[in-house]
Each structure stands twice: as C-alpha cells, then as structure tokens.
Amino acid sequence: MTSLSTQAMQGFLRRSISSFNDNKLNGLLAEIDFRTHLAALGFASQVSAGGWIARSTGTGSFGHDTVVLFPETIVPGANYAPLRPKPMPASGLHTICATFHQIGIRSFFCSPSINSAEDCASVSWEAQQLGIPSSPGYGPISKIFSGFQSRSKRYNFLRYQTNVSTIPASQVPEEFSKEHLRIAMSALVLAEISDVDGVFWGNRYTYPLEIKEKTVANDARLGPYFGLDLGPFVKLAFYAARRGNLHSLFVVREIADTTSRALVEWHFITFEQLAQFASWIPSGGGANMLGGTSTVVRIPKSEFQILNSANLGAL
Secondary structure (H helix, E strand, O other): OOOOOHHHHHHHHHHHOOOOOHHHHHHHHHHHHHHHHHHHHOOHHHEOOOEEEEEEOOOOOOOOOEEEEEEOOOOOOOOOOOOOOOOOOOHHHHHHHHHHHHOOOEEEEEEEEEOOOOOHHHEEEEEEEEOOOOOOOOEEHHHHOOOOEEOOOOOOOOOOOOOOOOOOHHHHHHHHHHHHHHHHHHHHEEEEEEEEOOEEEOOOOEEEEEEEEEOOEEEOOOEEEEEEEHHHHHHHHHHHHHOOOEOOEEEEEEEOOOOOOOEEEEEEEEHHHHHHHOOOOOEEEEEOOOOOEEEEEEEEHHHOEEOOHHHHHOO
16 A cells, blocks of 8 residues: 555655744644634635645746645545545635636646655645636646746755654644645746645635734834734735735734743734735834744734634625
C-alpha cells in the first residue's frame, strides 16, 4: 500500500519550511480554532480548506495570470496508489471556484498520488479545474501554468532543519499537503505565491479569508485598533480589484495576551469596511512570520463585527 505516515510528513516539513516561529504557530492555531468556532455556529459546510493563490512573474507579465489551487488532504496510512479512483471535490468548492472563474482566476482541486510508501519525494499531483460548466477531468499540474515562466534551475527546497514539533499532530496532514503542493508548483514555474486561509461561502457573496490572532492596541486618533500586515492587505485589495461576486473578510481571534492566548472574542470586517476606515499612514508592528518587523495597516476595532451566527448569516 502506497501511503505516508505522520512521521514522514513531519520529516518533509522539517526540511522544507525555512522557519516556524511563534507567530506562524499561533496563526495556524487561530485557523484551527476558527473552523471549530464556525462548526459550533453551524457554518462548517460553508468554509473551504486552505490553499494557494499564485501569480505569474516576469517583466511585462507580472500578475497577468492568476490561479488558485486547493489540495486534497493526504490522510496518514491511506492508500494513494497512482491508479486509485480520483475523489469528487465537495460541491461547495465548485461554487467557490465558479466565483473565482467569473473574475478571470482559474481554480483547481489537486489530488495526490504516492508511488512509494513513506517516500514524500514520490508524491505527485494532478489537477481538475472547477467552476466551469464542463468537467475536463484530472491532468498533470504542469498543464495549468501555461501563462507562467518555467523554472530553468532546480528548486533546492529540502535544505532546512526547522523544529516543527509544535505543529499539532492532527494538523500535520493538512499542512503537509499544502506545503508539498507549494513545492510542486515552485519546482515547475516562477511565481508569486501566497496562502489562502480558506474561503467562506455566504448567502450573497463569496469571501476569501485572512485569519489572524491579535491583541488589541490603542492609538489616540483611532482608539482601540487591530493591525493587518501590509502584505495581506495588498492581497485583499487584489481580490477587491477583480471583484465580481468575490469579496473578502479579515477575521481576528482577539486574545487577552500572547502568553495565555486566552480568547476574548472573534471579530471580522469586510474589505470594503476595512479599506474605508483603515488609517492611511502605515505603522510599525510586531514580529512577522518571517521573524522580521512588520508594517501594518491599522483598523479601528469599532468597525469590526462580532463573528456570530446572525452576522455570518447576513453575509
């Protein structure tokens, strides 16, 4: 049986992730808690798993082609032989991807095969485009990057020795599946790649999610506020520029302090509200996920909504 164990996945993550600091861990834990919270509110079926958004690079072609990929999560011990029947993507993911397609972003569900047990290097991916009227079936992921510049040199990715023991064992399969797919993309083409924390399927619109754990800060002009790093802000602005029926949400797990991580409340704000009320002057934030100092956009806490059933139902 061609399968992978949790230990094999951890070994791959240890060598492929350049760093895994407290900010990355807390961000991951916030995403887990978010999905638990949505399930408790009865909205578990309206949020997708995470994935990647990738844009073409190169002079004159930067950002001209964009794709979104959602990986199937590899279950430890399960058989992923190359000739196994390919899975049917969830119906909700079709709807989400149709929204991306309407604004010119091609969207794919990616399914893995394992050629040799316990060998992460033997994992390969096939992709099926979603959100279009006909189903083209699965094909090699190399076929979906026609508008991207091919990588001419070997991508040396397994070169780190990072402590990933703090990743919860239950979350290792999803993190491995996402990371392996990112590596597979990066080995094929040159691209600007950013993560998609998930997509919420509302009653009126579809919302890509940016999920962060934050303590509230104070400013004499804004009052209590939450900060959003400049990179994620630009990504949300990109969604808004393409628009159509695609909106986005900035979700905050407010905590009392960074030591206990005790939950105060869940909040969210649409990008429209965020862009309207964010301070025009960026400021320095804390350490970012790469270990450096971040630059943040500040949004008054008063403009956020509580993440509860009534407010989610109105989206």
